[in-house]
Amino acid sequence: MAQIVADISGTSHDEPLRQAALQVLPSLRHAAAKSAGRGTREIARQRLGIVQDALHVLSAPRFGKRSHHQPIRQH
Numbered sequence: 001m002a003q004i005v006a007d008i009s010g011t012s013h014d015e016p017l018r019q020a021a022l023q024v025l026p027s028l029r030h031a032a033a034k035s036a037g038r039g040t041r042e043i044a045r046q047r048l049g050i051v052q053d054a055l056h057v058l059s060a061p062r063f064g065k066r067s068h069h070q071p072i073r074q075h
Contacts, residue, residue: 002028005051017054024051 005028009021024047030036031044 001048002032005048008051014054014058017051017058020050020054024048 002025005021005025009018009025012018012021024044027040027044027047031041
């Protein structure tokens with residue numbers, strides 16, 4: 001998971017997603033260590049939700065909003 005988040009933080013063109021990944025990455029790296037405690041892992045899991053939320057916003061359909069490429073139908 002840390003590698004995926006690192007890739008997102010380095011290559012994403014979406015600024016909020018990239019910032020979320022940069023914010024989460026240190027926690028994930030600490031949680032990946034064998035010596036990481038339960039609290040460290042829980043914090044990383046919670047912070048990973050930030051990236052999940054950003055991805056959801058980007059991929060969720062936007063009902064009621066027209067894209068620029070859809071023609072407007074007139075009856």
